[in-house]
Amino acid sequence: xxxxKVAIIGVGLIGGSVGLTLRRRGxxxxxxxxxxxxxxxxxxSRVGAVTSTTMDLARGVRQAELVVVCSPVERVAAQIxxxxxxxxxxxxxxxxxxxxxxxxxxxxxxxxxTPRVRFVGSHPIAGGEKSxxxxxxDDLFADRLVVVTPWRQSQKxxxxxxxxxxxxxxxxxxxxxxxxxxxILALTSHLPHVVxxxxxxxxxxxxxxxxxxxxxxxxxxxxxxxxLWEQILADNRPDVVKRLDRLxxxxxxxxxxxxxxxSRQLLRLLKTGKKHRDALGN
Amino acid sequence: xxxxKVAIIGVGLIGGSVGLTLRRRGxxxxxxxxxxxxxxxxxxSRVGAVTSTTMDLARGVRQAELVVVCSPVERVAAQIxxxxxxxxxxxxxxxxxxxxxxxxxxxxxxxxxTPRVRFVGSHPIAGGEKSxxxxxxDDLFADRLVVVTPWRQSQKxxxxxxxxxxxxxxxxxxxxxxxxxxxILALTSHLPHVVxxxxxxxxxxxxxxxxxxxxxxxxxxxxxxxxLWEQILADNRPDVVKRLDRLxxxxxxxxxxxxxxxSRQLLRLLKTGKKHRDALGN
Numbered sequence: 394x395x396x397x398k399v400a401i402i403g404v405g406l407i408g409g410s411v412g413l414t415l416r417r418r419g420x421x422x423x424x425x426x427x428x429x430x431x432x433x434x435x436x437x438s439r440v441g442a443v444t445s446t447t448m449d450l451a452r453g454v455r456q457a458e459l460v461v462v463c464s465p466v467e468r469v470a471a472q473i474x475x476x477x478x479x480x481x482x483x484x485x486x487x488x489x490x491x492x493x494x495x496x497x498x499x500x501x502x503x504x505x506x507t508p509r510v511r512f513v514g515s516h517p518i519a520g521g522e523k524s525x526x527x528x529x530x531d532d533l534f535a536d537r538l539v540v541v542t543p544w545r546q547s548q549k550x551x552x553x554x555x556x557x558x559x560x561x562x563x564x565x566x567x568x569x570x571x572x573x574x575x576x577i578l579a580l581t582s583h584l585p586h587v588v589x590x591x592x593x594x595x596x597x598x599x600x601x602x603x604x605x606x607x608x609x610x611x612x613x614x615x616x617x618x619x620x621l622w623e624q625i626l627a628d629n630r631p632d633v634v635k636r637l638d639r640l641x642x643x644x645x646x647x648x649x650x651x652x653x654x655x656s657r658q659l660l661r662l663l664k665t666g667k668k669h670r671d672a673l674g675n
Numbered sequence: 676x677x678x679x680k681v682a683i684i685g686v687g688l689i690g691g692s693v694g695l696t697l698r699r700r701g702x703x704x705x706x707x708x709x710x711x712x713x714x715x716x717x718x719x720s721r722v723g724a725v726t727s728t729t730m731d732l733a734r735g736v737r738q739a740e741l742v743v744v745c746s747p748v749e750r751v752a753a754q755i756x757x758x759x760x761x762x763x764x765x766x767x768x769x770x771x772x773x774x775x776x777x778x779x780x781x782x783x784x785x786x787x788x789t790p791r792v793r794f795v796g797s798h799p800i801a802g803g804e805k806s807x808x809x810x811x812x813d814d815l816f817a818d819r820l821v822v823v824t825p826w827r828q829s830q831k832x833x834x835x836x837x838x839x840x841x842x843x844x845x846x847x848x849x850x851x852x853x854x855x856x857x858x859i860l861a862l863t864s865h866l867p868h869v870v871x872x873x874x875x876x877x878x879x880x881x882x883x884x885x886x887x888x889x890x891x892x893x894x895x896x897x898x899x900x901x902x903l904w905e906q907i908l909a910d911n912r913p914d915v916v917k918r919l920d921r922l923x924x925x926x927x928x929x930x931x932x933x934x935x936x937x938s939r940q941l942l943r944l945l946k947t948g949k950k951h952r953d954a955l956g957n
Contacts, residue, residue, distance in 0.1 A: 518886075518887040519887065520887070521888070538884060540885070567884070577882055577885045578885060580877070580878055580882060581878065581882055581883075581885045581887070581890050582885075582886075582887055582890065584874070584877075585874060585889045585890045585892075585893040585894075586889060587929050588874055588893060588926075589889075589892075589893050589948065590929075590944060590947075590948030590949070591922060591925040591926050591929055591944070591948065592867060592870055592922060592948075593948040593949070593952040594925055594944055594947040594948040594951060595862070595866075595918075595922050595925045596862055596863065596951055597951075598950075598951055598954050600859055600862060600863055601863075601951070601955050602820060603800065603820065603822070603859045603860060604800075605800040605801065605802070605819070605863070605864055606801075606802070606803070606896075607864055607867045607868060607871075607896040608864065608955075610867075610871075610893070610895040610896060611867040611870060611871050611892070611895070612893075612948070612951075612952045612955075613893070614892060614893060615945075615948040615949055615951070615952040616949055616953055617949070619942055619945035619946045619948075619949055623941050623942045626933060626941060627933070627936070627938060627941060633933060634933050634934060637926065637930050637933075639877050640873060640874060640926075643873040643876050643877045644869070644870075644873050644919065644923060644926075647869050647872075647873055647919065648916060648919050648920075651909070651915060651916050652912075652916060656905060656909060659905050659908060659909060660902070660905045662872060662873070663872050663897075663904055663905055664901045665875075665876040666871065666872030666873065666874075666875035666876040666894070666897040666901075667872070667875070667897055667898055667899070667901055668880075669876060669878055669879075669883070669894075670871075670875040670894045670897040670898045671898055672883055673883050673886060673891060675891060
């Protein structure tokens with residue numbers, strides 16, 4: 394798989410890493426970075442993530458065989474639809490947003506019954522607390538999972554093409570429905586962010602000298618961008634609330650075990666946590 | 676500060692690291708490891724954390740100028756009191772338990788009005804998910820904070836000696852009352868453990884392939900020993916419950932902001948979390 398021209402809309406950590414990996418692996422002749430701020434575009438150019446840049450989306454996607462939208466959640470659907478009007482017919486379009494249901498529905502509805510482009514959503518489960526193309530890495534997707542979310546049968550070949558694209562960057566891929574994606578990621582990604590942020594917010598700064606590596610690890614992702622995460626959480630609201638309620642129940646079980654002095658129950662809860670954590674490894 | 680003989684009761688990660696650091700820095704002629712399982716003692720010998728070992732506490736502390744009790748929380752007070760009967764008069768005794776109030780009270784009461792030893796509790800805020808002397812490191816305390824908890828005025832010089840001891844291992848030190856220690860650590864150490872374990876426990880294992888670095892970081896400490904943590908949490912029960920209730924309030928604020936679609940409030944909470952996390956660094 395080798396592309397003549399790839400357009401990346403939004404050149405932050407994810408978009409920058411897509412570009413950098415494409416270029417380092419010699420997978421694209423031309424990678425154009427499309428963004429709203431010239432400063433971000435300059436950084437993307439400087440680190441070698443793109444071969445050219447523009448702030449004009451319509452012009453940027455012209456002749457692109459592949460368009461990857463890596464903007465903040467709120468902007469993704471509208472940018473996909475705009476790109477779809479200006480890129481070549483049958484171009485492949487995907488995105489990297491952390492939520493899928495609303496985006497895929499809005500795009501499906503906007504593209505209509507006979508779309509002129511092939512859009513399939515995706516979500517690379519990769520990232521970090523650092524943001525911006527300055528933090529881009531050519532191994533950000535290495536061995537990471539990308540969830541690809543086709544929304545109807547007819548998308549089979551396009552979904553396979555999107556899977557191949559992410560695999561060419563070193564990732565593993567899996568297909569789910571957009572709804573299943575959001576249900577699962579609410580638990581494995583969005584809830585941890587709420588928990589980390591809540592724990593950090595509940596800790597007065599003057600007590601930080603008493604924080605060890607445990608507090609540091611548990612709150613690490615709270616350093617992520619509040620603006621990006623507000624959009625993710627808001628977009629996946631019902632699933633996040635459900636997962637939050639489930640967590641609150643487990644925390645209440647811990648509380649009851651403590652208050653009751655029920656050592657066996659406390660131990661049981663801790664053992665379940667350890668079992669699940671150990672199953673992940675690292 | 677150089678010791679002729681130091682006795683370490685409990686040669687796991689912490690005790691082993693105390694011994695290893697003492698020996699590598701040439702701070703003690705003799706370091707005796709005292710434990711209940713010959714397998715642990717063998718590991719401590721093998722890694723060079725101790726110069727000799729015994730399962731006989733009374734004999735082990737004989738002639739020791741310094742006794743450091745690094746056992747699981749439940750055993751600490753009784754072992755300090757036993758050591759106090761058999762070590763030289765005026766020997767310095769400290770411990771490394773993660774909770775202080777109950778231990779210090781039990782020891783103070785057991786030692787009576789004219790103690791024949793100098794006991795001051797301490798808690799090195801250092802550790803890791805790995806346990807056992809096999810994981811001992813000579814830099815475990817480097818630049819880490821050790822909280823030293825004298826329980827009355829007359830302990831000034833002994834507290835200073837305990838501070839010097841930990842400083843000689845590379846640590847920074849601070850003094851608080853045992854009660855203040857437990858109030859603070861309930862938030863900065865014990866609550867994070869509950870949160871990590873609850874999040875891990877609430878995540879079915881079949882969804883782990885969808886867990887990214889965020890879930891991994893946030894749940895990392897849940898891999899710690901359930902037995903040790905059950906003792907810590909149970910021993911600091913009232914403070915942990917208070918902190919848990921405070922966290923539940925912050926989580927409820929997140930939930931309300933989500934349910935109400937209140938973006939500004941959601942953003943405000945995320946920003947507070949980020950501000951506190953950024954203040955810690957790393």
